[in-house]
Amino acid sequence: MRQLIEFKNVVKEFNGVLVLKGINLVIHENEFVTLLGPSGCGKTTLLRILGGFISQSEGEVFFDGIEISNVPPYKREINTVFQRYALFPHMNVYDNIAFGLNIKKQDKNTIKQKVTRMLKLVGLEGYENRPVTLMSGGQQQRVAIARALVNEPMVLLLDEPLGALDLKLRKEMQHELKKIQQEVGITFIYVTHDQEEALTMSDTIVVMNNGEVQQIGTPTDIYNEPENRFVADFIGESNIMEGVMVDDYRVRFDETDFECIDSGYTEMTPVDIVLRPEDIDIVPVEMGKIKGIVQSSLFKGVHFEIVVESPYREYIIHTTDNAAIGQEVGLHFFPEDIHIMYKMGY
């Protein structure tokens, strides 16, 4: 895939506070990229720099090979779906969608054709004359998407577009957005703080925290091979331990050595270790690598979430077999289930 957008060491400061601390990021044509991170980490700020609404304090932004810092927003081939939609309340659905084409003075027939096609794409045929103020949140969302896509941008920016919708509608829209992206075949840059949303929709996830990129990778990369404790913690419920690499293929935590599949660390390197809840099995005490007492068990629909307390810590385990509270059990996992990460700051 061809490279389309590049952020080079982008820094943004608001009143002396560093909000983006040197972002380097490459985005390709036709890619579904998600910026994932907790609220306040700078996702919207990065998106607004790309949209041209604010300018960076330092660094460069390239679009299609050209530095665009001095290009005003109305000249960029980028369109945005705003978090609260920002539809024009004095216009009906048709005029909202046609706004960009009217500004570009395209002829009436072309506009009508394009708007009709967009209405079909987002499933709002027949709603042309409806005032947008009388539509539900989900429908307004679709109008916002159509209004942006009708301009045939090379990139669509979506800032937490599903944040205001209820859970069921959000799931539906996730699939629909993914379908729309494949249909129109352009780059989507999608902002969310919901890790599940990021994992289901993206080709590439950019995990951010505190104005810095923590990790860039495919959903499986990010989930299975988190690069640091923050990513591991943010991407899903996890058991995260501190330990050291004793040797190649041997890691020590909780005063016990475990076999693992990582090598190449210098001896006694401090590391963080992740054990995913679904990778741990509950077995009879004598067969376990770790022993502990069952503290609680919650049925979660598909699996049980069981908390087992060892002398050192509590482990969260997701398993389809229940275990009695108070029972002593063993915990089993395979060497490849142990994920080793460099400690943050080393």
Place this chain on the structure above:
Amino acid sequence: MVGSKNRKLTRFFLIAGVLLFFYAPIASLMVFSFNDSRSLTSWAGFSTQWYTALFANREMMSAIYVTLLVALLSTFISTVVGTLTAIGISKSRKIIRELIINVNNFPILNPEIVTAIGLMLLFSSLSIEKGLITMLVAHIIFSTPYVILTVLPKLRGLDPDIAEAAMDLGATPAQALWKVIIPLIMPGVISGALLAFTMSFDDFVISYFVSGNGVKNISILVYTMSKRINPTINALSTILVVIITFVLLIVNLLPFLKKKELRGAE
């Protein structure tokens, strides 16, 4: 039961009393403008002679002309200036915004007489000849804060991303202003303009101090004439009341008409 009936009656008489107190003087003034004699107390039959006299009176016609000219021009200018200022304020940083809003409220809270004397002294010290221009400038100055104050809440009610959304779709900042921001705050702009118009139309205190060289608006003329009783004043006042009532009716009916229009579009 009896108590509630009594209370209803009391309420009726109270409201009727208040309305009578407010409107009886105006009603009597309007009725006697059609009186066939000079008397302001005894009815001598219907006639429009005072209206004929009014339209034949060059001084009065000139006052009406001055009043309308100043009102229309000052309304137009203060509405444009006030609206643009309000948009600027709404886009400013919080500290600057609150500062300007407070500065803006000052002339509104200030007694009118203070503004009047202040402006008079200003024009004198700059040795600007008093007349139509000074009156116009003064009216623009005292109307603009009211326009700003009526437009600001409309801007505050806008989606903060709306201008960016327009530019995102290819609109230049000027197009975003004309096609999106202005239409959305139009109700506020119209209320502001009508307010500015009524304020200018019936202003006496400030106009009296900043005018000169025989330039008089209706209020000043009525004041100078009121010492010698002359029913043409009644005729003039009746016209004033009718115009002001009409403007107020528009202000109050506009939202309803708007709603109906929306419902019609559905």
